[in-house]
Amino acid sequence: MSLSPATYKNHPAYGRCSCGNGYCKQVRMAAEEHQQLSAFVKSIHQMLRSEAQKIGADKAWKEHCMKTDILQKYAVSMQKLASTFWEQNSADEKKSAQCRIKWIVEKCVLYFFKGEMEMRRIKEKKKIKKTGNAVEKCGETCALCVRVISSKEVQGDGECLTLLDVGSCYNPFRVYPFLNVIPIDIAPAKPDVYVCDFLNMAVVETEEPVILNGRSVVELPAATCDVVVFSLLLEYFPSPKQRYLCVCKAYNLLKPEGLLFIITPDSKHSSANAPLMKSWRITLAQLGFSLGYYEKLPHIHCMAYRKDIHPEVAKHWAYYELRKQNGVETSSKLYIPQDFQEMQDKSDNIPHPEGERTIQDNASLVQMFSQLPYNSE
């Protein structure tokens, strides 16, 4: 694979070249390996999406989960990408993709330990008063929550937050002592990650504390997590319906006032996919999530959704947003740009390389987004 000099110049290894020659063999090899790993990871997502188009998303998913060799290669590639190349990039905040983990941790600290949860609770109380519903339950619901203890985690001294990391791959949150991490993945890259297909994992009602033993997880109790993380997870799924099922499941797993973090890749400027991000926000609000934090970093959207104590608050907001947009019914799908790309490819019958879009592609995407149930602000 041959890369242009401009690609090397943008590569993290370029600045660290010990011989001072940015085009030396070491830099070239690092850049090429980075490129190859990214291409492999993307090709798996692409393969799954085209299988889903041929045989349906459910069947494609089932078959995909049995391809252990491919899953294992994906896990190794992803871990290397994240912990070698993105870790290097994290020295440069502008390029950093690794900073998604830091972003999540920082927001958890602000929200759970620096008073922002209480502030949000007060705001919610005010809003619910406006909508005329009862508020007595505020602040009491957490007492009902069950505790899940991951036997693989070393417990910290103080109060730990239970964080379910879905699609954890290499368990990047393991280093934070205030987190009781439950890392799950269909194909773990590390032995401390539990084998689990989140799509098929059951959410059960129980009042007993749950201790996780063994290598896999098949069910988790409802309302047990302070935090659920989907970091670069949703775009793995070939269908908008599967992504929606994941956020529903996260909703049931979270305690009231818990946070769902969604990190999704997007190298475009902040407004390019704004209509799509808005559509997510409305779909999540219809479940009872309100947007807590949002930031567009250079290659990713970072979002934290709060499971409101009173789902009516977020549902009300969604209702009025939809009314502004001429009232479209509840959506049970979460779209990503690739869904539209492939719709366009199908109608053109012209193959497009994944990733780069032409001006024409962008024009058709804008048109398609404008036909989405929820248009931009």
Ligand SMILES: C[S@@+](CC[C@H](N)C(=O)[O-])C[C@H]1O[C@@H](n2cnc3c(N)ncnc32)[C@H](O)[C@@H]1O
């Ligand atoms: C792009 S990687 C992201 C890894 C990590 N979260 C990060 O931010 O670096 C997506 C991960 O999700 C996992 N995954 C995909 N579908 C899953 C499912 N249904 N249940 C559990 N893990 C899943 C994949 O195996 C893969 O490790």
